[in-house]
Amino acid sequence: MRLIFSAVLAALSSVILLFILLPIATTVTLQFFNFDEFLKAASDPAVWTVILTTYYAALISTFIAVVFGTPLAYLLARYSFPGKSLVEGIVDLPVVIPHTVAGIALLVVFGSNGIIGNFSPVRFVDALPGIVVAMLFVSVPIYINQAKEGFASIDVRLEHVARTLGSSPSRVFITISLPLSIRHILAGAIMSWARGISEFGAVVVIAYYPMIAPTLIYERYLSQGLSSAMPVAAILILLSLAVFVALRVLMGREDVSESQG
Amino acid sequence: MFLRVRAEKKLGNFRLNADFEMDRGYWVLLGPTGAGKSVFLEIIAGIIRPDRGEVRLNGADITSLPPEKRGIGFVPQDYALFPHLNVYKNIGYGLRKVEKLERERRVKEIAEKLGIAHLLDRKPARLSGGERQRVALARALVIQPKLLLLDEPLSAVDLRTKGVLMEMLKFVQRDFEVPVLHVTHDLMEAALLADEVAVMLNGRIIEKGRLKDLFRSKNEEVSDFLSARNLLLKVSEILD
Known part of the structure; x- marks a missing residue:
């Protein structure tokens, strides 16, 4: 009976892992059979400009998420107040809204006739700030929820004791709460950055240009077909993988140093 | 009196209504689990604010002071x-x-x-x-x-x-x-x-004094808490 159970677990798990790996591995592997096209894409400065724009915009978006999201995450983790579940619902809203709809909604506000766009000295439509707000909108819930989880996992008595030792609430936050949830905060920031990079629907509505990588791939696919889109897709996969692995290694090292005291 | 606490606090179904004073020395606040001892300490430390009442330390009213100023x-x-x-x-x-x-x-x-x-x-x-x-x-x-x-x-x-x-x-x-104010459920301590010793039951300080006097207490709740049955339970816990 136990054997059957293990077999079923293994079989079903393999199916889902294959489902994730197969398309990614195939896209990358196919490049070896079409290496000229791959090299052409990899040496195209336009492709790199687009990739750098994507990473840069996602970085700004993540920075904003950390600065404005961390206090809210702490508030939600530590205090109960009337309307708290409403606030939590608002934070999660971008997750349930289709991303093209989010793009439309952002355009209504940040567009040249929008409440903010109308008065802002910064132009959002078809500009980098537009990409940033679109990325921020879809990725900020991921960051806030991760950071919230981090703060909630800290024993509240640590903060209480720190208070009795003469620290104000803000000092307790800086010396106790923040360092103890730094791994969650980092993980949240990385995930929110990754989410930003992968956003297409919201960005394409508010800022088709300057082009980001997902937009470029989509455009190449529509205008020149799969064979033209694939090399760029493969580059993006390899880059994302490299960043992902590097960060995993980095976080893993921290683990070791922590356990060694 | 060195420390004087009169505090009421409602937390869900639990209700603390404590009237306590102590001199310098080693004081033990004794009571079963769930009597409200920790809440009481947190009120003294300033971590929890009482709904009503006051905390006086060395004659000074510290009720509204945050923990870091106490x-x-x-x-x-x-x-x-x-x-x-x-x-x-x-x-x-x-x-x-x-x-x-x-x-x-x-x-x-x-x-x-x-x-x-x-x-x-x-x-x-x-x-x-x-x-x-x-x-x-x-x-x-x-x-x-x-x-x-x-x-x-x-x-x-x-x-x-x-x-x-x-x-x-x-x-x-x-x-x-x-x-020192030391909170415990353990009579041996x-x-x-x-x-x-002060005895706390159901959110109230029932009695205080020297332990040997408490054993002669006429208060039924106190004598029940300090009863032979409870002591034996304690001994059996140690032997386990």
């Missing part, structure tokens, strides 16, 4: 050592306004007194239960508190360590001349440590 040392259950800081930084946490050399001197002095000077570089995760308790005590004492609050300080250690730590607690109270 100068009360607090050792919670399980000690709450800061896991990301080594023992030295844990002990020195409350001394950030003290000049560096003086801070170093005070941390080392207290670490030696409590027998933890060899642990200063270690992180809390690598300490034994008894060592943790000493570090938590050192951290609370180094700020020279006016009052030391201990919440079930001996519940997380084995019996042999318990004996050693009890002697140390008594030493600490005399050597640092700090009044009260018998061995307390100058005076």
Whole structure:
């Protein structure tokens, strides 16, 4: 009976892992059979400009998420107040809204006739700030929820004791709460950055240009077909993988140093 | 009176309504689990605000003071050592306004007194239960508190360590001349440590005085709590 159970677990798990790996591995592997096209894409400065724009915009978006999201995450983790579940619902809203709809909604506000766009000295439509707000909108819930989880996992008595030792609430936050949830905060920031990079629907509505990588791939696919889109897709996969692995290694090292005291 | 607390607090279904005063010395607040002892300590420390009532320390009304302005040392259950800081930084946490050399001197002095000077570089995760308790005590004492609050300080250690730590607690109270309010459900701790005992049941201080007088208490709740049946339960717990 136990054997059957293990077999079923293994079989079903393999199916889902294959489902994730197969398309990614195939896209990358196919490049070896079409290496000229791959090299052409990899040496195209336009492709790199687009990739750098994507990473840069996602970085700004993540920075904003950390600065404005961390206090809210702490508030939600530590205090109960009337309307708290409403606030939590608002934070999660971008997750349930289709991303093209989010793009439309952002355009209504940040567009040249929008409440903010109308008065802002910064132009959002078809500009980098537009990409940033679109990325921020879809990725900020991921960051806030991760950071919230981090703060909630800290024993509240640590903060209480720190208070009795003469620290104000803000000092307790800086010396106790923040360092103890730094791994969650980092993980949240990385995930929110990754989410930003992968956003297409919201960005394409508010800022088709300057082009980001997902937009470029989509455009190449529509205008020149799969064979033209694939090399760029493969580059993006390899880059994302490299960043992902590097960060995993980095976080893993921290683990070791922590356990060694 | 050194400390006077009159406090009401409602937390869900639980209701604390405590009237308590203590002199300097070693006081034990005795009561079963769920009597409200921890809430009571947190009110004194300033972590919880009472709905009604006042806390007076040395004659001064400190009811509306935040914890950081009270100068009360607090050792919670399980000690709450800061896991990301080594023992030295844990002990020195409350001394950030003290000049560096003086801070170093005070941390080392207290670490030696409590027998933890060899642990200063270690992180809390690598300490034994008894060592943790000493570090938590050192951290609370180094700020020279006016009052030391201990919440079930001996519940997380084995019996042999318990004996050693009890002697140390008594030493600490005399050597640092700090009044202590020690919360426990364990009659043995009260018998061995307390100058005076207060009994808390269902959120109220029922009686206080010397332990031997409490055994003659006419209050039914108190005599029931201190009854032979309860003592035997305690003994059987130890024998287990």
